[in-house]
Amino acid sequence: MIHIGAHVSVAKGWEAMGKTALSLNADTFAFFLRSPRGGNPKPVVPENAAALRAILEKNHFGTLVAHAPYTMNLCATKEYVKEHAEDVFLGDLQNLEDYLPGQYMNFHPGSHVGQGSDVAVPIIADALNRLMEPGQSTTILLETMAGKGSEVGATFEELRAILDLVDPKLQDHMGVCLDTCHVWDGGYDLTDIETVLEKFDRVIGLGRLKAIHLNDSKNPCGAHKDRHEKLGQGYIGMDVLKSVATHPKLQGLPFVLETPNELPGYRAEIATIRSWFE
Numbered sequence: 001m002i003h004i005g006a007h008v009s010v011a012k013g014w015e016a017m018g019k020t021a022l023s024l025n026a027d028t029f030a031f032f033l034r035s036p037r038g039g040n041p042k043p044v045v046p047e048n049a050a051a052l053r054a055i056l057e058k059n060h061f062g063t064l065v066a067h068a069p070y071t072m073n074l075c076a077t078k079e080y081v082k083e084h085a086e087d088v089f090l091g092d093l094q095n096l097e098d099y100l101p102g103q104y105m106n107f108h109p110g111s112h113v114g115q116g117s118d119v120a121v122p123i124i125a126d127a128l129n130r131l132m133e134p135g136q137s138t139t140i141l142l143e144t145m146a147g148k149g150s151e152v153g154a155t156f157e158e159l160r161a162i163l164d165l166v167d168p169k170l171q172d173h174m175g176v177c178l179d180t181c182h183v184w185d186g187g188y189d190l191t192d193i194e195t196v197l198e199k200f201d202r203v204i205g206l207g208r209l210k211a212i213h214l215n216d217s218k219n220p221c222g223a224h225k226d227r228h229e230k231l232g233q234g235y236i237g238m239d240v241l242k243s244v245a246t247h248p249k250l251q252g253l254p255f256v257l258e259t260p261n262e263l264p265g266y267r268a269e270i271a272t273i274r275s276w277f278e
């Protein structure tokens, strides 16, 4: 069995996210600690965070997958953009450490904005080495990307290259979040899930795979577009998504929907996924 959930809004506070997740019949979820475009985080209300922790414990949730803002670019060439990205990373990580320890925080490795990935990779790793702490409870996940624009991390090799440059003392706190829409758009043909997972294992190691973003794609494999679709309504298709969610090597992981849905749509997709395990 997997843990299953969706991306939920933080707008009504942390406890409300837990209640929303319960209303979806979810047992994990993803959320932004601040606007996905950056900006200042909403101050966390400690009692509210404690109420969320109680919900998670009582209902046996799997690990949550907090998402750093997608504008956060640790390999930006403009110094003020890079500095801001580092402030955002640290701020979100600190909030998790203070109020929701032991969860995952995934981020888009970055956009190399013309420098080339080979230049950007050590810059990203250097930022992680300065911003992370060996004693932190949060595990940082690199997200597999679609290769849109100058995105870093559209190949397993690029993610491996970042991981290789992370300080050995921080390695226990590093993992990967595989987004099915992104890898599909990046050219990994999920209709042959065995080959994709074998490749992931060979290049990165399946032990690093900590979370899945389960999305269909509006585009064919290799399109490098990154446009998510509802499950079964895109090019990946329901059978292939089912083969991912039910794959023996992926059991126990948190699976998060980032499909273009409101809450009823998420509730229906979660029900569909749960039916695959009956």
Ligand code: FE
Binding pocket: 067, 070, 108, 143
């Ligand atoms: Fe993402």
Ligand code: FE
Binding pocket: 143, 179, 213, 258
């Ligand atoms: Fe994603």
Ligand code: ZN
Binding pocket: 179, 181, 182, 226, 227, 228
């Ligand atoms: Zn995406």
